[in-house]
Amino acid sequence: MLLCLEMEGYPMRILDYLSESSVLFLDSTNKQEILSVMANKAAELDATVNVKNFTKAILERETIMSTGIGLQVAIPHAKLQTIQDFFVVAAILQNDAEWDALDKKPVRLVFMIGGPADKQADYLKILSKITLVIKNPARRKELRQAKDANAVLAAFAEL
Template identity: 35%
Template sequence: MNIYSLLDNSTILAGLKVKNKKELLNEMVDALSDDVTKEQLEEIRDSVFEREEIMSTGVGKNLAIPHGKVKSIEKNYASFAILKDPIDYDSIDGEPVKMVFLLAGPESKNSTHIKLLSRISRLMNSSAFREALSDCETADEIFKAFHAEEERYFGN
């Protein structure tokens, strides 16, 4: 499964303005509202916040990959944001976060969830790709950048 197929213009937030981690995570989850029910949205929100309490998903390099699994969904959903201004996120390197990739998946498909998280990490680990993303100004540009990078990196 490719990452760009999980994203579309409604789930990509370019130049997002938020004040803190809580506001950011709420915006990221809310971006999924066109694809899931209100109940599923709240389950995703709870799961993401619960996961964040266990350990910060700020992985360093100004990137966070919040994620959660819920019983009520059958497939994976994602949102991606580039923040207008970086925020504190309790990242492992102590640096603020500028890019955030949120992944929500079904509890029943743990191996797929882990594979997707790994794929996101590998993609986002590329400093050239992060730089290319930071030059994007619209959701469409970000989507095209993900598509091109996955084609280049994974040959999809």
């Protein structure tokens, strides 16, 4: 289980939720396939994630509005009552994936966030930390060119 360290007097860090085992490098260009693989990874890493329910929630969220936020980044997310702690699964895509992004550009970086339904403030903190990294052009390039999970984690090391 992951701890929300901020409640204990420590600042929240993305690396509290993102680990070497939650970083994927994917060849797929199919949005649904990418989301499915990432949801399966989340369920593999967190026993409180029901892959069927979580995948359904993620896909339903995408029908409301695309999570492609621009800058070749998507941040799909879902919060469910059954999930106990937040997690982040990152996917570095080897090829462009159409995502119906706000800027109409394909996606290359995907950060899936999952967590408890009743912790909106924690979700927003995680989202803001990811946003800080991806707004930086050098870090975005570093992430797109990452060859292993350690390179991805290094981009978040200071946050």
